[in-house]
Each structure stands twice: as C-alpha cells, then as structure tokens.
Amino acid sequence: MDIPNRRKEHADKxxxxxxxxxxxxxxxxxxxxxxxxxxxxxxxxxxPSRPKARSCLSLAFASFLxxxxxxxxxxxxxxxxxxxxxxxxxxxxxxxxxxxxxxxIAQMRVAAAAGRPCAAAAKMSxxxxxxxxxxxxxxxxNPTAKFTVSGGVNGEFTAELYADQMPITxxxxxxxxxxxxxxxxxxxxxxxNFMLQFGCPYAKDPNSPRAGTGGPAAGTSFALLGEEGTPxxxxxxxxxxxxxxxxKLSNExxxxxxxxxxxxxxxxxxxxxxxxxxxYLDWFDNSTPSRHPVFGKIVSGMDVVEEIGKTATNQRDAPxxxxxxEKLEISE
Numbered sequence: 337m338d339i340p341n342r343r344k345e346h347a348d349k350x351x352x353x354x355x356x357x358x359x360x361x362x363x364x365x366x367x368x369x370x371x372x373x374x375x376x377x378x379x380x381x382x383x384p385s386r387p388k389a390r391s392c393l394s395l396a397f398a399s400f401l402x403x404x405x406x407x408x409x410x411x412x413x414x415x416x417x418x419x420x421x422x423x424x425x426x427x428x429x430x431x432x433x434x435x436x437x438x439x440x441i442a443q444m445r446v447a448a449a450a451g452r453p454c455a456a457a458a459k460m461s462x463x464x465x466x467x468x469x470x471x472x473x474x475x476x477x478n479p480t481a482k483f484t485v486s487g488g489v490n491g492e493f494t495a496e497l498y499a500d501q502m503p504i505t506x507x508x509x510x511x512x513x514x515x516x517x518x519x520x521x522x523x524x525x526x527x528x529n530f531m532l533q534f535g536c537p538y539a540k541d542p543n544s545p546r547a548g549t550g551g552p553a554a555g556t557s558f559a560l561l562g563e564e565g566t567p568x569x570x571x572x573x574x575x576x577x578x579x580x581x582x583x584k585l586s587n588e589x590x591x592x593x594x595x596x597x598x599x600x601x602x603x604x605x606x607x608x609x610x611x612x613x614x615x616y617l618d619w620f621d622n623s624t625p626s627r628h629p630v631f632g633k634i635v636s637g638m639d640v641v642e643e644i645g646k647t648a649t650n651q652r653d654a655p656x657x658x659x660x661x662e663k664l665e666i667s668e
C-alpha cells in the first residue's frame with residue numbers, strides 16, 4: 337500500500353525486523369518450556385494448561401516489544417517511500433504473460449547474468465533501436481519521448497527510452513503514449529529531493545482519491561518495438577506487464593523508472609522520474625526489498641523536471657497547483 341505519511345517511510349525495515357522476530361520466536365517456542373525466557377510467559381500471566389495460547393501470546397508480545405524501537409528508528413530517520421502502484425493486488429504473475437517475447441527476456445536475463453551483450457538486444461539495435469550492434473545505452477538512436485506540461489509548471493522535457501536494453505517496458509510505454517493514455521494526466525505524487533510519480537489514469541482528476549491506483553486496461557496487448565509481429569499481452573486481470581530485470585541501470589537523477597507494488601510483475605503504466613540518486617531502489621541493490629527497473633533518462637529540460645520537484649504539495653504529496661501533461665510525443 338501507499339504511505340502518504342512520510343514519517344512511516346521505514347515500513348520495509350520494520351517489516352524485515354518483525355520477520356526476524358518471528359523466526360526467533362519460532363525457535364524459542366520449539367524449546368522445552370523450562371528453558372524458555374520467563375518474560376515470554378510469566379509477565380503475560382498465561383495459564384500453563386494452555387500451551388498453544390501461551391505460545392501465540394508469547395510471539396505477539398515479543399513482536400510488540402521489538403516493533404517499538406524499530407518504529408522509533410523509522411520516525412527519527414525517515415527515508416523516501418518507494419514509488420508504487422497502490423491499487424494493484426500483490427499477486428505474482430507467471431512469465432507466461434509474455435507471449436512470443438518470453439524467449440527474448442530469457443536471453444537478456446542470461447546475458448545480463450553473464451555480463452555479455454545479448455543477441456536479442458543486438459538484433460533490435462540493428463533494426464534501429466540501439467547505438468550499435470551491442471545494444472549499448474545512450475547512442476542517440478533509441479526512441480525519445482517529449483513531455484509538454486502545464487498548470488503549476490509550464491514547459492517541456494525530453495527523455496530517451498532505452499528500448500535497446502528494456503524492450504518490453506519501453507514498448508509498453510510507447511504504446512500507451514501513442515494511444516493518448518497519458519495525455520491530460522496529472523503528476524499525482526511529488527516529493528522534493530526524491531522523485532516525481534506519474535501515469536495513473538485516475539489522476540486526470542488531480543483531486544481523485546483513486547490517483548495512484550490505476551493502470552492499463554486488463555488483457556490488452558502491444559507490439560514489441562522493432563518486432564511488430566511479436567505481441568506482448570498485459571495481464572488479463574490487472575493490466576500489468578512482466579518485470580524486466582535485465583539491464584543494470586541505476587536510479588540516477590533524471591532517470592525514468594517503473595513504479596510497482598513491490599510484488600513481482602506488478603508494473604503497468606505508472607513510472608517516476610528520479611530527482612536524486614535513489615540507488616536503494618535499483619532492482620540489483622539488495623539493501624532493500626525495492627526493485628524498480630530504469631527504462632529511460634531525461635536528455636533535455638531537466639530544469640523543468642526540477643521545478644516540478646520543488647512545487648508545494650498537500651499531505652498526500654500531490655501538487656497544490658496541479659501539473660498536467662498536455663501532450664506526450666514519441667519520436668522513433
């Protein structure tokens with residue numbers, strides 16, 4: 337779920353701590369009663385004739401005690417809450433949701449693990465979606481997206497889409513952009529020195545309480561860039577696309593990165609623009625559970641992005657003076 341209150345932005349750490357406590361308590365519960373710590377039972381005044389209830393209360397009491405200092409740490413040392421599509425159910429989706437694109441993703445994952453170029457990415461590069469036959473990022477021949485915004489901030493900025501290394505994510509984005517999905521949508525979550533979140537269809541109304549919970553239509557499909565005969569299906573129930581954890585691109589300032597619920601394959605239309613280096617959001621950084629793949633980067637107009645990042649917001653982190661995307665143009 338989304339956590340508008342920034343003082344709760346250590347929820348992941350608290351959850352991890354409680355998981356550790358649960359494992360410890362399970363071990364304690366397995367010990368003979370006489371060797372268990374007295375505080376676990378006597379302070380609770382649980383009748384010894386109720387061993388099952390005694391164990392459950394012990395676990396609850398220990399979890400409560402440990403959660404207090406963890407919560408205090410979170411309140412005093414907040415970090416930015418990872419961007420999320422809060423409306424999607426936390427259900428893992430099988431890789432079969434990728435039709436003929438499945439083999440390409442598999443190739444790219446194997447290549448990334450081995451630290452070598454991917455033949456599938458090279459093929460896309462040769463068709464005009466990469467800098468050279470190795471599919472390197474930043475060569476200038478990838479598609480670009482031009483954003484025109486109005487309202488609280490007026491201006492334009494352009495991003496290169498890394499279709500040579502992130503074909504599924506970029507193809508999904510390009511399809512949504514070309515069909516007008518993003519036009520008229522507002523930035524629904526802006527946090528200074530963190531990121532700008534965008535892409536929820538409900539955010540066409542900047543005051544909608546559902547902003548941040550929407551995504552593409554379920555069961556729709558799009559063509560893979562450079563492989564027009566290769567359809568990719570969005571999830572038939574949620575409209576989500578498969579995770580593309582292939583290219584090790586960090587969440588540096590100006591990068592576009594996919595938002596998700598934290599569950600596998602839960603990205604859809606929502607993404608965010610980093611305004612600082614949020615390394616802990618990288619899918620290959622194991623310091624936190626957050627896994628947000630980068631699929632593009634601002635190449636011009638970063639001053640407009642930074643201006644949006646400085647806009648005043650309400651308690652939900654939504655701009656007080658709404659910032660709307662008037663038009664999104666794709667150049668291939």
